[in-house]
Amino acid sequence: AQSVTQLDSQVPVFEEAPVELRCNYSSSVSVYLFWYVQYPNQGLQLLLKYLSGSTLVKGINGFEAEFNKSQTSFHLRKPSVHISDTAEYFCAVSDIDSSYKLIFGSGTRLLVRP
């Protein structure tokens, strides 16, 4: 069964600094990979997705992620964060063989400080 690991439960960073949120998943033949963001007391919003093709995926709000098949990773990056990026970030994986069920990591709280 698929599993997703987000190694960092919380990442504090200063405003305008770069950030990387790490995500690793268990191996599968073919997977779809996603990053979602959740602001306090709100639902999940899709940041970006990898379905196929280029391994560098660009998303909304200046975020990007790189799919690395050999390392089974899908790390999220942003070159310069803003206070408004403070939120919970979830990595998720799904594949056709599992009825497209999304398997989520436990989440990483990004805390941007002034």
Added chain:
Amino acid sequence: NAGVTQTPKFRVLKTGQSMTLLCAQDMNHEYMYWYRQDPGMGLRLIHYSVGEGTTAKGEVPDGYNVSRLKKQNFLLGLESAAPSQTSVYFCASTGGTEAFFGQGTRLTVV
């Protein structure tokens, strides 16, 4: 453009009471899911459906039942609520490549 709509948004139940959460989607998606979100645990799959009239168990199905009588609706039932079911519940649907989520239902069982 409603997307995925969950009702109710908030609910407080007493232990032993029952309730049904409704999820409705207007995107003609085949696949629908119910998740629960608890602090530090991400979202865990309760039940899911791959089409009208079908349901299947997810990771944490105990204490819940579901039905998908119509393609656009996916109902989650709690027959006898327990404090351990205090959580935020999210419904999602997908046509295969991207899942769309409802805004969540915050359920408290006292």
